[in-house]
Amino acid sequence: MTFEPIWAVGLMTGTVLDGNIDVALLRTDGETVESFGAYTLAPYPQSIRDQLEETLSQARTWAFNGPEPAIFAKAEDALTRAQSAAVAALVKHAGLKNEDIGVVGFHGQSVLHRAPQPGRIGATRQLGNGKLMHNLLGIPVAYDFRSADVRAGGQGAPLAALYHQALLKKIGATDGKTAVLNLGGVANITFWDGKDQLIAFDTGPANAPINDFVRSLGLGDMDHNGEMALRGTVDEERLAKLLTHRYLSAAYPKSLDRFDFLSTMADGLGAENGAATLTAFTCGAAGKALDLLPQRPEKLVVCGGGRHNPAIMAMLKTRAGVEAVPAETVGWRGDAIEAECFAFLAVRVLRGLPISFPTTTGAPHPLTGGELAA
Numbered sequence: 001m002t003f004e005p006i007w008a009v010g011l012m013t014g015t016v017l018d019g020n021i022d023v024a025l026l027r028t029d030g031e032t033v034e035s036f037g038a039y040t041l042a043p044y045p046q047s048i049r050d051q052l053e054e055t056l057s058q059a060r061t062w063a064f065n066g067p068e069p070a071i072f073a074k075a076e077d078a079l080t081r082a083q084s085a086a087v088a089a090l091v092k093h094a095g096l097k098n099e100d101i102g103v104v105g106f107h108g109q110s111v112l113h114r115a116p117q118p119g120r121i122g123a124t125r126q127l128g129n130g131k132l133m134h135n136l137l138g139i140p141v142a143y144d145f146r147s148a149d150v151r152a153g154g155q156g157a158p159l160a161a162l163y164h165q166a167l168l169k170k171i172g173a174t175d176g177k178t179a180v181l182n183l184g185g186v187a188n189i190t191f192w193d194g195k196d197q198l199i200a201f202d203t204g205p206a207n208a209p210i211n212d213f214v215r216s217l218g219l220g221d222m223d224h225n226g227e228m229a230l231r232g233t234v235d236e237e238r239l240a241k242l243l244t245h246r247y248l249s250a251a252y253p254k255s256l257d258r259f260d261f262l263s264t265m266a267d268g269l270g271a272e273n274g275a276a277t278l279t280a281f282t283c284g285a286a287g288k289a290l291d292l293l294p295q296r297p298e299k300l301v302v303c304g305g306g307r308h309n310p311a312i313m314a315m316l317k318t319r320a321g322v323e324a325v326p327a328e329t330v331g332w333r334g335d336a337i338e339a340e341c342f343a344f345l346a347v348r349v350l351r352g353l354p355i356s357f358p359t360t361t362g363a364p365h366p367l368t369g370g371e372l373a374a
Helices: 046-062 071-093 130-137 147-151 161-170 208-216 224-231 236-242 271-292 310-319 337-351
Strands: 006-012 020-028 033-043 101-106 109-114 123-127 141-143 178-183 186-192 198-205 299-303 323-326 371-373
Touching (some): 006 071, 006 337, 020 071, 020 337, 033 071, 033 337, 071 101, 101 130, 101 337, 161 178, 161 198, 161 337, 178 271, 186 271, 224 271, 271 310, 299 310, 310 323
Parallel strands (some): 178 299, 299 323
Antiparallel strands (some): 006 020, 109 123, 141 371
16 A cells, blocks of 8 residues: 655754754655655743753652652643644744644653663653644644653664665665764664665764763853864873773664763863863764674764764764765755654654664564554
8 A cells, every 4th residue: 555745743852952842844655755844943941941951860860760750740741832832833834734744753852761681671751742742733643652662672762763764765875885873962873784784773972971071161061063172182091991881892782871971981181182082982982883783884974963063073084984974965954854753753653664673773573663642
C-alpha cells in the first residue's frame, strides 16, 4: 500500500537548555523526504528556562528512585503549552492551517536517561503531555518516542538514524563513505552502508562539558566560535588518559546521558587550555567511534550546534582524522535536523512503522514506538 507524503511538524528541545524550541515542518511519507517546510527557533520565556534548570537538577537527585518530584508535572504543563503555541505560530507563518498538518512529533524535554546495564534495563524520562497538545491544537500528536524501546531492553537512543539515512539517500551518499555526526549536548553518529546496514550510537560528549566548563568560570554560556579553545593548548597527557575511558572502546549499541561526561574533566586547567582539552576530547572520542564502524567513513556531515564551533570542526580533521563539513554544505538545515527528525518519526508512528533497530538502539528486533494522541 502506498502512503502519500503529508505535512508533519517536529519539535525538539535539547539537553543543553539553550532556551529555544526547535520547530520544523517536513513533508514526508516516513521513508523519504519530499520537501523541507518552514523552520523556526521559538524562545522559551525565562521563567520556563529557570523551571527546566531546576527540573533537571531535581531529576538527577531523584535518579528514578521513589515518586517523581512535584516539579515534573508543573514543568510538563508549562512546556507543553509553550511548545503547542510554537507549533500554531509556525503553521500560521507557513500559510497553512492546523487541519493541513497530518501529525506533530513532540519529543518533549529529556530530564533523565539511564542506559541499560547487563542484568538491568535502562530508564528514560521525557516531559511532554501529548494528549494536552492534541487538545490544544486539534492535530494528532506522536510523543514519548523512547520508552517502548527502553522497556524492551534497548538504549532508547539515538533515534535520529532513520532520518539521517533518508537525508543521506536524498544526497546520493549510499557507499558508506559519508556518515552523519550530530553535535548536541552529547555526540552521536549514524553510519549507513547504502544497503541494509544502519548503525548509530552516542560517540561521547559534544557541547555539554564545554558549555558547563565556561559557565562554571562565569565566562558566559558557551565557548563562542571556539575562541577560547583556539587560543588554548591541549593538555595532551590528560587527553590521552581521558581517551582510555572504557565507554569509547565499548561495542555499540550504546548511549549516554548528558551528565555522563562532566566539565570536571578540565579541573585545574585555565579557561583556554580547559576549553581546548575538552574540545579535543569530543573530537578524539568521535575518532574512536569511527574506528568501531564496519568501514571508516572518509567524510562527516556535521549537524547540531557544535558545527558552529570552528575549534571542533578543525579538530575533527586533526584529532578524528576525517573530513568534516557542516550540514549546510550538502543542502541540509543543520539547526533544523533534530526537529525534522521527530516530524519524520511521527509519520512512522502514524503508519505503525518501526523507529528503532538492533543496530541503532540495541532493541531486540525492529520496534515500533511512540504514543499517539489522536
